[in-house]
Amino acid sequence: MDATVTRRWLLARLYEPEQTIVDCRFTLGKPEAGRESYEQEHIPGAVYLDLEHDLSSPVGEHGGRHPLPEPQVLAARLAKLGIGNHSRIVAYDDESGMNAARLWWLLRYLGHEQVFILEGGFSAWKAEKFPVTDHQPVRVPSTFEPKVQPQMLADVDQVRQVSEQTVNGGTHAGTHVSVSDAASALPILIDSRANDRYHGKNETLDKKAGHIPGALNYFWKDTQNADGSFKSAEQLAEHFAELDKDAGIIVYCGSGVTACPNVLALEKAGFKNVRLYAGSWSDWISYEENPVATGE
Template sequence: MDATVSKRWLLARLYEPEQTIIDCRFTLGKPDAGRESYEQEHIPGAVYLDLEMDLSSPVGEHGGRHPLPDPQVLAARLSKLGIGNDSRIVAYDDESGMNAARLWWLLRYLGHEQVFILEGGFSQWKAEKFPVTNHQPVRVPSSFVPNVQPQMLADVEEVRQVSEKTANVGGDASSSPSTRIVLIDSRANDRYQGMNETLDKKAGHIPGAVNYFWKDTQHADGSYKSAEELEAHFAGLDKDREIIVYCGSGVTACPNVLALEKAGYKKVRLYAGSWSDWISYGYNPIATGDEEKPINL
């Protein structure tokens, strides 16, 4: 089954007991806005998880602006919300799916595959006259036991090595494609090129990374493009190559991970600390401008 579900699909299953709906709305710079919006109205039965309080750990010297939460801490939070290993989870937000995708990725990182993202988010749900409520459900605690999948992650040391190799290789066609890993920067192109940085202390990108803006994986209405459309979007990337995806803080990279997997790419990992972690090491190099995307390598 696809990682995304339609509004009518969810409506038909709204009250199934094995399902938990999770509201992930969050606004950067307004940390209380998401919870306040949830308390005002949400999809019936939905519980709330906060990007910074629940889906991230406290910010430190390294790890980026949204460090990954401790698996046991997140598992305890899920258990308290009545989510177990057999639960089916549908996540939504109002930010083009980026926070819902963060939860989607995190749950899969904890070994939970039954997790989906609602196409279009809350505003479209409400605009199409589907039911909303301000009632907060009472949840019976369950037991969520994490089965962490470390192979889904890339750390800063590996990204540093990949960057060095990619920058040194450049466009050398004699290098072996099987030994080369593609770095994908998911941010808007102006931030990638270092022309406009409003969130992090330094501008630019990791040397050797190519730019695929995460919102380009979606239609104007916020729905994900089809597998065929996404294959065309990522055309030139060999499906046998390993891919490491990053963004500013490890959140908007997640929709790109989802889109790549939907397009048939199987070797996709997340650099969770992303750009904000990379620049926390003063000796890491920074590139600006554009870099040529691979073509059938």
Template sequence: MDSTVTKRWLLARLYEPEQTIVDCRFTLGKPQEGKERYNKEHIPGAVYLDLELDLSAPVGGHGGRHPLPDTQVLASRLSKLGIGNDTRIVAYDDENGMNAARLWWLLRYLGHEQVYILEGGFSQWKEGKYPVTDHQPVRVPSSFVANVRPQMLAGVEEVREVSAKTVNNAGAETGSDVNVADAVPTLPVLIDSRAKDRYQGMNETLDKKAGHIPGALNYFWKNTQNADGSFKSADELAAHFAGLDKEAEIIVYCGSGVTACPNVLALEKAGYKNVRLYAGSWSDWISYEDNPVATGDE
């Protein structure tokens, strides 16, 4: 089954007891807004998970702006919401899927495969005249046991090594969203998921340094989606990522590890099997003063 579901698919299964719907709406810079919107109206039966309080750990010296949450703390939170290891989870947001994709990635990192993202998010659900409510469900606690998959992560030390290898072995000029068929096939690939101007170091409003990790290619995460917020088809995504060797190791990052998650999903949908997340991403990278910074196009 695909990692996304349609509104019609969810409507047909809206009240199935083995399913939990999770509202992940969140607005950067306005941390209360997502929960307020949930309290006002949400998909019937949905519970709420906060990007910064539930799906991230407190910010420290390293780890980026949205460090990964402690796995046992998250497992306990899921258990209290009635989510167990056999629960099917459907996540949604109103931010083009970026927060829902964070939950999608985290759950798979915890060993849970039955997790999906609602295409189009809450606004399209409501605009389609599908049911909404302000009633908050009473949840019977369950037991979620984490089976962590560390192989899904790449740490800063490994990213340093991949960056250095990429720069040292660069034999062909590559750039943003271009065909990289001439790159060394076995060379690991770093993908920067941010908008082009941030990747180039031209417009940085969130982090203290501008630019990108040397050697990284720019594939803006929103380019994996259609105008209505749904993800492109597998064939369209394969064309989008054309030139990347499907056997190569791919490490994906963004500003803080959130918008990289839709790119991870898109790469997997396009048939890439060896995709990992640099969770701390750019905001973690620049927390180490000795890490090099590149600007412009690669």
């Protein structure tokens, strides 16, 4: 089954007992806005998980602006909401799927495969006059035992190594060239941020502007259609056609959130070895010795 589900698919299964719907709405710079929106109205039966309080750890010296939550801490939070190892989770937000994709990635990192993203998010659901409510469900706690998948994650040392290999291997950062032209199965770094942030021209969130040397720029929103749904597998395969499918890929963004839709899109396009650099750019620049590239 695809990683995303349609609104009509969810409507037909809205009250199935093995399913938990999770509202992941969150607005950067307005940390209470997501929860307030949830309390005002949400999809019936939905529980709420906050990007910064539930889907991240407290910010430290390293780890970026949204450090990964500790597996046992997140597992305990999920269990309290009635999410167990056999639950089916459908996540949604109103931010083009970026926060829902963060939960999708985290659950799979904890070894849970039955997790999906609602196409179009809350606004599209409401626009079709599907049911909404302000009632907050009472959930019976469950048991969630995490089975961490470390192969899904890349740390800063691994990113440094890939960056050095990529630069020395002769790829042209900032252009969509096939890395196989430079070296067979050379690891690939993908920067998921908007083009101006990648180039270092418009950085409003982090202390330094630019990108990790050797990284290619694939803006995460380019994986979606105008209505906020993800492009088809065929469209995404074409979108990423210049990348070597035999290469390992590490995806990053500003803080490990908007990289997650790109991870989903790459997997949908048929890439098998895709890892997330969770700390992303905000972690990279927390190490003074790490080099920074700007421009093309």
